[in-house]
Amino acid sequence: MKSKELLIALTTIVRREIRRFTRIWPQTLLPPAITMTLYFIIFGNLIGSRIGQMGGFSYMEFIVPGLIMMSVITNSYSNVVSSFYSAKFQRNVEEMLVSPMPNWIILTGYIIGGMARGIIVGFIVTLLSLFFTDLQLYSLPTIIVVTLLTSILFATGGFINAMLANSFDDISIVPTFILTPLTYLGGVFYSISLLPEFWQGVSQLNPILYMVSTFRYGILGSSDINIYTSMAVIVVFTVSLFAIALSMLNRGRGIRT
Amino acid sequence: MSAALSIQQLSKTYGNGFVALKNISFEVQQGDFFALLGPNGAGKSTTLGIVSSLVNATSGSVEIFGHDLAKDMTSAKQYLGVVPQEFNFNAFETVYNIVRTQAGFYGMPGALADQRSKHYLTELGLWDKRDTPARMLSGGMKRRLMIARALVHEPKLLILDEPTAGVDIEMRRSMWDFLQQINAAGTTIILTTHYLEEAEFLCKNIAIIDQGKIVQNTSIKALLQQLDSECFIFDLAANLEYPPEIVDYQISLEDPHTLVVEVKKDQSLNNLFVQFELMNISVLSMRNKSNRLEEMFISMVEKKLESGIEE
Structure with missing residues (x-):
């Protein structure tokens, strides 16, 4: 296919993905808005006011970047995992397999679709947070880069999950047993400097810590860990997952017999 | 002139050890209306699955209008349209979006894709239903939707796997007319069917596959003369x-x-x-x-x- 045709094919997938999650907005866009507002009210306002400072900021200021990132992560992931799995389940994935679209276009299309939902939800949550606190923007480029990379990374993860899944149960295992614990332990609600040294070391194996910390740095200008290390870690994870996903797709894992 | 479809020494062994195809070879010439018949589990769907890139071949080659499916995938696939046996569209999408999206997968520019989608939906009597989610359609309409979707990029080879299964007699007749028209207009058609009457009525040439092997490959006339x-x-x-x-x-x-x-x-x-x-x-x-x-x-x-x- 010529590059113009590739671009048309790519935008076709992206449009369809965006159409999907906007059509079912009560399932995709509304729930995170409600959940995050509850977090802001309960943890930020009610409990946060008794906690005092965290990492040099009010507790509300501290958790807002973490909660925005958490929304980006879960929404990028779940958009791709549910969309691609249901394409497998309803077999309309065959529409793509029979077409001349190369696999990397299919993968990229789904990733951009996941990014779109992650970023839109992140934006909604950011707007809601403005009712509770004043957000600074310490480094906009850092915010943009880390948000994009994180959403790519988790959208890709969602794609891999969908390829491996054989039932609707399989698409909730990773979010429930891996993603949620990693996010909660990834410095969304506390600074890892509160932890004993051993657990600080363990925490550094958690990739989500790097994303949350970098994003928080972009907003507040302060971070638990070195920003450049963080970026490097995120890039390595993103590139590796993309390579894994593409090679699985080329082999037809879970979609071709 | 290259064959519309050339299958050479194609074999398929599934992961569970089941041997579905044993070194089959056959060709379908351009302009042909070709029937691929065989009892259930004979290897028809596996053959078509390999041709449509849904099943990985264990060995052998497939060429579509002279383009090798493995080496020259993009060109090969441009020539091919597939109407599968089971419904395989997103049931929540509208009729129009399903066809229009398929055009996009082939890299078709917007205006042309709009025009073709409208043309084929009208042709198959679905234009009035364009804003209906696919799941609301009747069985016959769903099948016609899949035909419109397969034709939107105007393939030169159209494969239909049991196109009239579950379609009432009147509808079957009009579908036959339609298929004969597009065949007359130059589209090569390969059909699998359980209604042998259908193959006898529509097709010129035939291959019969049984237990993963081609047991007959000849014209329908020649085959009937054997009776x-x-x-x-x-x-x-x-x-x-x-x-x-x-x-x-x-x-x-x-x-x-x-x-x-x-x-x-x-x-x-x-x-x-x-x-x-x-x-x-x-x-x-x-x-x-x-x-x-x-x-x-x-x-x-x-x-x-x-x-x-x-x-």
């Missing part, structure tokens, strides 16, 4: 109690006013009518017992069972 005898049905004016006895003909009485006569290839019908005349049997109408192909097919499979060919 030793044909059955004719005679509707009678007056009821009979017993079937008449006529030397050399096997005659049975289906009901008091319907005779079934087996006529061998070298026997003439004239003689039969003379005998009827002598016996005062008046024939109101006569027809060929349809599904000749079916008879042949059953006899082929039976013969094989009798001769005990085992793999």
